[in-house]
Amino acid sequence: MRFRRLSALAALVAxxxxxxxxxxxxxxAPSPRAxxxxxxxxxxxxxxxxxxxxxxxESKHDWTNxxxxxxxxxxxxxxxxxxxxxxxxxxxxxxxxxxxxxAGVMVEALKKLASTRGSTWPTRxxxxxxxxxAVYLLVGLDTTLARIALHRMMEAGPAxxxxxxxxxxxDRLRLLAGRKQIYGxxxxxxxxxxxxxxxxxxxxxxxxxxxxxxxxxxLGLCMAGVGERKG
Amino acid sequence: xxxxxxxxxxxxxxxTLPLSLAxxxxxxxxxxxxxxxxAGEAAGREPKAFAPLVGSWVITKDAGQNVLxxxxxxxxxxxxxxxxxxxxxxxxxxxxxxxxxSIKAFAYYPIAVYKGLDNFExxxxxxxxxxxxxxxDRCAGILFDVKPNGDYLTVRYxxxxxxxxxxxxxxxxxxxxxxxxxxxxxxxGTWHTLKVSIHGTSMKSWLDDQPxxxxxxxxxxxxxxxxxxxxxxxxxxxxxxVTPTSK
Numbered sequence: 001m002r003f004r005r006l007s008a009l010a011a012l013v014a015x016x017x018x019x020x021x022x023x024x025x026x027x028x029a030p031s032p033r034a035x036x037x038x039x040x041x042x043x044x045x046x047x048x049x050x051x052x053x054x055x056x057x058e059s060k061h062d063w064t065n066x067x068x069x070x071x072x073x074x075x076x077x078x079x080x081x082x083x084x085x086x087x088x089x090x091x092x093x094x095x096x097x098x099x100x101x102x103a104g105v106m107v108e109a110l111k112k113l114a115s116t117r118g119s120t121w122p123t124r125x126x127x128x129x130x131x132x133x134a135v136y137l138l139v140g141l142d143t144t145l146a147r148i149a150l151h152r153m154m155e156a157g158p159a160x161x162x163x164x165x166x167x168x169x170x171d172r173l174r175l176l177a178g179r180k181q182i183y184g185x186x187x188x189x190x191x192x193x194x195x196x197x198x199x200x201x202x203x204x205x206x207x208x209x210x211x212x213x214x215x216x217x218x219l220g221l222c223m224a225g226v227g228e229r230k231g
Numbered sequence: 232x233x234x235x236x237x238x239x240x241x242x243x244x245x246x247t248l249p250l251s252l253a254x255x256x257x258x259x260x261x262x263x264x265x266x267x268x269x270a271g272e273a274a275g276r277e278p279k280a281f282a283p284l285v286g287s288w289v290i291t292k293d294a295g296q297n298v299l300x301x302x303x304x305x306x307x308x309x310x311x312x313x314x315x316x317x318x319x320x321x322x323x324x325x326x327x328x329x330x331x332x333s334i335k336a337f338a339y340y341p342i343a344v345y346k347g348l349d350n351f352e353x354x355x356x357x358x359x360x361x362x363x364x365x366x367x368d369r370c371a372g373i374l375f376d377v378k379p380n381g382d383y384l385t386v387r388y389x390x391x392x393x394x395x396x397x398x399x400x401x402x403x404x405x406x407x408x409x410x411x412x413x414x415x416x417x418x419x420g421t422w423h424t425l426k427v428s429i430h431g432t433s434m435k436s437w438l439d440d441q442p443x444x445x446x447x448x449x450x451x452x453x454x455x456x457x458x459x460x461x462x463x464x465x466x467x468x469x470x471x472x473v474t475p476t477s478k
Contacts (some may be wrong), residue, residue, distance in 0.1 A: 154366070156367075158366065158463065159366060164365075166366055170366075179416060180418070182419050200418045201363075201418065201419035203420060204363045204419065204420055206364075207363055207364050207465060208363070208419075208465070210304065211303070211304045211364055211368050
């Protein structure tokens with residue numbers, strides 16, 4: 001049972017997780033972990049799910065660079081359309097899956113793009129919403145690139161960058177910089193137990209998470225299995 | 232129904248005045264500290280002591296005390312605060328249209344203008360702030376030199392950059408003026424104080440009593456004052472204090 005839970009969690013946070021996103025639509029779409037822990041469930045009508053659905057709605061082809069989008073999706077191991085919700089904001093240190101082999105080439109391409117003054121960053125209007133999630137997954141493979149990318153994603157604004165990805169990436173980079181996270185998306189193992197990585201102002205966490213289209217804090221803790229012992 | 236607002240002067244002056252008389256209290260009392268109290272304001276409502284011109288500014292409670300909250304969650308591009316025309320008319324009378332046009336160009340930047348002082352030229356302005364959130368920005372600023380055409384200056388702290396910067400807004404264009412050299416990471420959910428001091432063209436700023444700016448402005452300031460923020464910032468402001476001086 002414990003192994004099954006961990007596997008379910010890994011599927012949540014792993015790089016190609018969204019590639020498995022082609023599951024059938026159901027009226028109630030629990031997270032993998034919710035099958036095991038009912039209180040971890042969510043509904044398509046939840047506000048944060050609806051906001052992610054709005055951002056990742058690609059029913060209208062309104063992006064400009066199909067070839068770059070295809071390369072990004074391939075490198076990140078994604079297939080569009082992505083299953084909603086795309087971002088649960090639950091990342092357990094050490095649980096990231098090995099990226100596809102093509103990821104390295106695309107990371108280098110993104111680095112070059114990031115260092116070119118005046119270059120067009122792959123935002124929603126350039127590579128579509130799924131493309132921006134691919135960018136999030138890829139920049140996470142290189143801390144230096146991730147720092148530049150986070151700035152670019154923030155600058156682009158909420159219509160161009162997926163807020164939940166921006167928040168999750170910011171938390172990760174804050175921890176890497178020796179600061180505390182602010183959304184509560186990063187977890188680590190301590191003596192086998194999953195625990196929330198250091199966080200500041202947890203009292204207002206839900207305000208920030210709502211703004212970032214992330215699930216409520218308690219749901220995030222539940223999905224991560226905080227306090228549970230894992231191998 | 233008559234609307235009332237209250238401001239309390241630290242020198243002991245306590246007054247309750249009709250909102251429509253706001254301009255009559257606007258003459259600076261040189262050297263006197265005016266601490267803007269929000270105690271009489273209604274939680275969940277727009278502030279009465281400030282005119283919210285851009286953004287969603289509401290009175291909220293923090294640890295049982297009223298504070299002024301800019302709620303960036305409802306920020307939308309190009310959307311000024313509700314009732315902008317009425318508020319601009321109250322502040323600037325016949326020149327309100329010019330003000331509105333300029334302010335609309337700055338819709339990324341929520342501002343709330345203090346109603347109790349028409350013209351600030353010299354002295355000190357301080358405000359306490361607490362960052363609550365903001366995916367794109369976490370900005371808390373002091374607004375000054377607010378002109379009838381909507382031009383203004385602001386010294387702000389940005390929690391996504393950890394810095395204090397002086398910006399100018401002229402004719403619909405925002406321009407960087409000067410960045411304080413010290414980076415100061417601040418934790419969310421903790422209170423801090425931002426202060427500016429203006430004497431002629433000398434502008435100094437402090438963050439929690441730590442010197443930030445010592446800058447010479449191109450011209451002396453003259454205009455209204457208030458608080459400033461940016462895009463989706465969620466910030467609580469409290470203890471807005473102004474001490475006008477003659478020079």
